[in-house]
Amino acid sequence: MRVFRALRSLARSPRLRLVVILGFGLLVLAGCAQATNDNPIPGFFPPPAATVQGDDTSGLYDLVFWIVAVIFVLVEGLIIYSIFRYRRKKGDTELPKQTHGNFALELTWTVIPIILVLIVWVVALQVQDKVLAESPDPAVTVDITGFQWQWTFDYKALGLSYTGVGADGPTMVVPVGQPVHINEHSNDVIHSFYIRDFLFKRDVVPGRVNSFDFTVKEPGTYSGQCAEFCGLGHHQMFFTIKAVSPTDYQAWVKAEQAKAKATPSPAASGAPGAEVIKLSAKDIKYDQSTLTATAGKAFTIQFTNEDTVPHNVAIFQGTDATGTNVFRGAIVQGGQSATYNVPALTAGSYYFHCDVHPTVMFGTLTVK
Structure with a gap:
């Protein structure tokens, strides 16, 4: 009863209706704020995809979002219209004419959702095939190992390995426009390899090797982190992916290999009996x-x-x-x-x- 009284009060007060409408509009505008590199707070839409695979994911998200948005506006609009159009007025002593069942209407609201679900299902399968596709000849293969609470990136074919230290974690350097193949390993518990700008997350499971490909579209630096709670130091499991041109990537590989092969300076040694x-x-x-x-x-x-x-x-x-x-x-x-x-x-x-x-x-x- 209290709910109906509140709705009646709302219907009778133009000022109150205006406040509610303005408040709802502000919430919608706030939700529509899109996340960017300068403004990482997410809104209704994900950030622009940095990978080819992310474009497909973003397209699927947009399709589902607009279908849901249209349904939401239609249903809520009809509900609000009905509240105001058919509210009880002074002098009403009898119930209005009651309608029980409408075959055409019921068929419509059954068939249309089925069609929409089938459309989303078909598109989702196509996107899944594209996102999960792996190149037979990737330009780079990196084995990543998640452990409590850091990452190791191994370029086994190149003889290079990087283990994260401190709060920033390791950096994975990859070429732009070329497929990069990732093999995931875990030494202890479940972790999750997540890069916001790639619109991608894949669990790192002990005893199992998960793999996937990605192709970065533009040079840039992209932050990642573990997205599966894995213990006290979970919040420190960050990493960075740095995408550079193929020429710069080859130069980086040569420099890192030369550095790895260089004879290290002798460490200070203790005197006999130290x-x-x-x-x-x-x-x-x-x-x-x-x-x-x-x-x-x-x-x-x-x-x-x-x-x-x-x-x-x-x-x-x-x-x-x-x-x-x-x-x-x-x-x-x-x-x-x-x-x-x-x-x-x-x-x-x-x-x-x-x-x-x-x-x-x-x-x-x-x-x-």
């Missing part, structure tokens, strides 16, 4: 959160990674990672070990962490 600190990682945590070293003398960290995911050790002055970085060890893959030769440090308190898992793997190094 202090040795043993540190291991397991279950995404160090076995020790406090370490001690002697001031003014180089020392060695024998680091063992007992996990299945990459770790390392980086040391900073002060109480957190905002201090000066005085040492950064190479990333050690799961099940492997490394010897870090740390140069002599002055007396004081230092902070150390794993670059791959900085929020959960950290500790204090006291030099005295």
Whole structure:
């Protein structure tokens, strides 16, 4: 009864009707605001697709949206019209003529939805075939591995590999206008490879290799992240896809391969009998959160990674990672070990962490 009273009040008050109409109009306009790179807040429409496959997805979205929008406006319009056109007036003492059943009308509202659903189904199948199609000869193949809580990008045919550290994650460089093939792997739990501007998301499932292709249309930098909650560090699983021209891509490959083959500078080594600190990682945590070293003398960290995911050790002055970085060890893959030769440090308190898992793997190094 309260609902009907409110509707009657609305029908009798022109000012109240105007407020409701204006409020509804503002909501519609706000929802129509389209997401862009400068304005990532999504509206009714997705951002412009950055890939060829994304164009097909966007076209399907537009078709479904406008079908639903027309149905919504038609149904709501008829409801609102009926409320005002057939509301009870003063002096009405009898019910108006009642109509029970209308075959033509019922047939219409049954057949039209069936036709619309069949149209959407056929178009969706066509789009699915295009989005899931894989090139027999992709220009680039990248194996991505999701783990708690970062990504590794392996260009196996090129001998290049990148594991994300910190909040930004790794960067995948790909050529524009050429098919890129992705193989997904997970070392632990379910993750999800999501790039907003590609209009695409694919789960990364343990024990299963999911694969897909994409072709970027224009040079640019596109942000991605894990879209499946995977634990405490889920919010840190970001990555970047950088699309460049084919010429620039080949130049990047040559430069990275040359860098990988270059003989690294010898690390500072401790003197004979130098202090040795043993540190291991397991279950995404160090076995020790406090370490001690002697001031003014180089020392060695024998680091063992007992996990299945990459770790390392980086040391900073002060109480957190905002201090000066005085040492950064190479990333050690799961099940492997490394010897870090740390140069002599002055007396004081230092902070150390794993670059791959900085929020959960950290500790204090006291030099005295």
